Amino acid sequence: AQRVTQPEKLLSVFKGAPVELKCNYSYSGSPELFWYVQYSRQRLQLLLRHISRESIKGFTADLNKGETSFHLKKPFAQEEDSAMYYCALRSTGFQKLVFGTGTRLLVSP
Amino acid sequence: DVKVTQSSRYLVKRTGEKVFLECVQDMDHENMFWYRQDPGLGLRLIYFSYDVKMKEKGDIPEGYSVSREKKERFSLILESASTNQTSMYLCASFEGSGELFFGEGSRLTVL
Numbered sequence: 001a002q003r004v005t006q007p008e009k010l011l012s013v014f015k016g017a018p019v020e021l022k023c024n025y026s027y028s029g030s031p032e033l034f035w036y037v038q039y040s041r042q043r044l045q046l047l048l049r050h051i052s053r054e055s056i057k058g059f060t061a062d063l064n065k066g067e068t069s070f071h072l073k074k075p076f077a078q079e080e081d082s083a084m085y086y087c088a089l090r091s092t093g094f095q096k097l098v099f100g101t102g103t104r105l106l107v108s109p
Numbered sequence: 110d111v112k113v114t115q116s117s118r119y120l121v122k123r124t125g126e127k128v129f130l131e132c133v134q135d136m137d138h139e140n141m142f143w144y145r146q147d148p149g150l151g152l153r154l155i156y157f158s159y160d161v162k163m164k165e166k167g168d169i170p171e172g173y174s175v176s177r178e179k180k181e182r183f184s185l186i187l188e189s190a191s192t193n194q195t196s197m198y199l200c201a202s203f204e205g206s207g208e209l210f211f212g213e214g215s216r217l218t219v220l
Contacts, residue, residue: 009149032207044152044199044211051207086151090207095140095159096167097209101151 002027004089006100013077021072021103023087031089033070038084077107115212128187130215132200140203141183145196190219
């Protein structure tokens with residue numbers, strides 16, 4: 001069964017500090033992993049996906065198949081990064097995404 | 110830009126009432142989804158549809174049904190609303206590469 005675990009409900013950091021939002025998954029095949037973000041009073045939107053290997057708003061995430069993880073990282077957090085972050089998994093060939101429970105990131109000045 | 114529009118942002122209903130949540134997308138996507146979003150539980154899939162008149166149960170379909178009569182429209186129906194269905198409901202449509210486009214959400218309160 002597919003499962004996505006985000007162990008932290010809340011992550012609170014100061015501006016300029018490094019950030020790592022944890023995501024672990026369980027899936028026996030080749031998954032596609034995503035990070036979605038929801039800023040206050042905005043709709044949920046895609047932040048990045050593992051296959052594109054790009055940095056969005058300074059965030060990166062590397063798929064580690066050995067540790068079945070897809071942690072989201074940013075070296076220097078900004079106040080505007082405060083939001084709800086969801087990790088999601090899609091099994092190859094299927095349309096539906098399975099989401100984790102989400103981590104609220106709070107960046108204080 | 111893809112647009113997914115949910116007709117009702119806020120609804121208050123009474124226990125036992127029938128509730129319709131409407132969702133329309135304007136990008137000709139074949140796949141559409143209904144999730145509910147609850148604090149601490151994340152997003153849970155209720156139903157999805159991969160074509161007109163086709164539907165599949167998600168992880169929590171009990172108490173819900175859906176309708177997809179036209180490609181652009183996907184409706185979620187609560188036949189008899191209950192207080193445990195108080196939640197934020199998110200509609201999404203799917204673009205082939207894996208990106209889901211979400212609506213703004215419909216916050217339903219059942220009294």
